[in-house]
Amino acid sequence: MAALISTTDTEAQSSGDPSSKRGGWITFPFLMATLLGLSITSFGWVMNLIVFLIEEYNIKNIAAAQISNIVNGCFSMLPVVTAILADSFFGNIPVISASAFISFLGIFLLTLITSFDYLRPKPCETGSILCQSPSKLQLGILYAALALVTTGTAGTRVTLASAGANQYEKPKDKGSFFNWYFLTVNTGAIISATAIVYTQDNASWKLGFGICAAANLISFFVFISGKRYYKHDKPMKSPFTSLVRVVVAATVKRKAVISSKEEDYHHNELIEEAMPSKSFRFLNRAALKVEGDLKLSGDDSFNNIWRLCSVQEVEDFKAVLRLIPLWLAIMLVSTPIVVQASMMILQGLVTDRGLGPHFKVPAGSLQVITIISACIVIIINNWLVYPMYQKLTNKPLTPLQKVGIGQVFTILSMAISAVVESKRLKTVGNEHPMSVLWLFPPLVIVGIGEAFQLPANTELFYGEFPESLRNTATSLTSVVIGISFYLSTALIDVIQRTTAWLPDDINHGRVDNVYWVLVIGGVLNLGYFLVCCWLYKYRNLKNDDQEQDP
Known part of the structure; x- marks a missing residue:
């Protein structure tokens, strides 16, 4: 049956048939299991990072807090980079697969660090204020592990939400998916903040990170096992290109006189557009039609996209x-x-x-x-x-x-x-x-x-x-x-x-x-x-109010 579904889906996609059976609620258990495992992994190491740095690397309290803030900053900002890569070049599914594997490499390396004493400085002697600082090699391995697990986790944060919503056609189904997405992420966070952190503090760091690594590996295999059912989104050109084009076009035509006539501006034929708004009037020149906005190619002419934008783009x-x-x-x-x-x-x-x-x-x-x-x-x-x-x-x-x-x-x-x-x-x-x-x-x-x-x-x-x-x-x-x-x-x-x-x-x-x-x-x-x-x-x-x- 699975083979039949896969064959049918492949034929439907190759023929461009919109009735393709990919997507829908059959993908839900795969995506939620993946999300839960990755949430347990990500929150499991990041929530107790300050304590880990203090206890295992003899790093001072305030310095540990600052390192944690830097890591959390990358953890929060990198999803935008991966969202752009997914939207513009690769699509969500390949980015999620690669990111989940990179995350596993990072959490596995953290587990190795806690398993071998020579990868960490010697612990402080009881009652002593003199502690051995970590060597450059030990810090290098630690930072490599943090970089891998941060990059991998960030790569799945936004893309899993977008990939999940793309599996459904009806807005009601999309809304239901986002509710489950939010609930699953917070369930993973609560499990990590209680069970995983308690294990790290009271059993061992090796066992705590090992559980996270196991959760990550399982979620990776669950996700790739459901690939035959996913609706794959097609990458599009970068959405930021049009924003850059507006700045370039307005700058190139900065000496042009702004017109008050609607016919003097370029409009998108597919969208009903009016006059450009009066705010940021300098940018209105990007949609103003002037000499030189057309390119000639043989017997045909077409708009120079770096000199002329639509009113909608402006x-x-x-x-x-x-x-x-x-x-x-x-x-x-x-x-x-x-x-x-x-x-x-x-x-x-x-x-x-x-x-x-x-x-x-x-x-x-x-x-x-x-x-x-x-x-x-x-x-x-x-x-x-x-x-x-x-x-x-x-x-x-x-x-x-x-x-x-x-x-x-x-x-x-x-x-x-x-x-x-x-x-x-x-x-x-x-x-x-x-x-x-x-x-x-x-x-x-x-x-x-x-x-x-x-x-x-x-x-x-x-x-x-x-x-x-x-x-x-x-x-x-x-x-x-x-x-x-x-x-x-x-x-x-x-x-x-x-x-x-x-x-x-x-x-x-x-x-x-x-x-x-x-x-x-x-x-x-x-x-x-x-x-x-x-x-x-x-x-x-x-509502105007x-x-x-x-």
């Missing part, structure tokens, strides 16, 4: 420009979240993590509180909060309003973190250190903020970006988070250089002051964000 480029100020505001609010995530692990290491006589909360598992909180609030928002708001006001919350609400919760979380850390510092030297449970409230609140703003960020970019860039637009939230990791690394470095707030032993520092700096920055950024919202006009919201978010 407006698409303007849409991207209008989103840049909002993109900056969203990026700046993600930076405090990243700093908080790093500091919480360091705080967790110096609190009483015992819950009962036999269980100790792993510091790397603290972020599971944020994940669970975000999942619960997203469900509550979709089923209760958003429908109730729409019923009371007769209009839905816009994406920017949701992002603004999320920013308020983020600022509140930073303020509570500052108060909690101030209280913790007063308990230093006491017989009983502060319980780790005090760290839970700010993590819950930041999870509430993420539940509002992260889905809304994706909704905003996907809805407002040009259609040709929508696949890439869905990955821009990941880019924002990636840049935030680098900004947080730079911020921590500046604070370390200019103050005494972040020593290697945070019991002698003032992490609470760091949180207050984040609160002040968050308030300033919220003001900037509100100004951007006031000036921004949606392209694709039908929703054009602005005052």
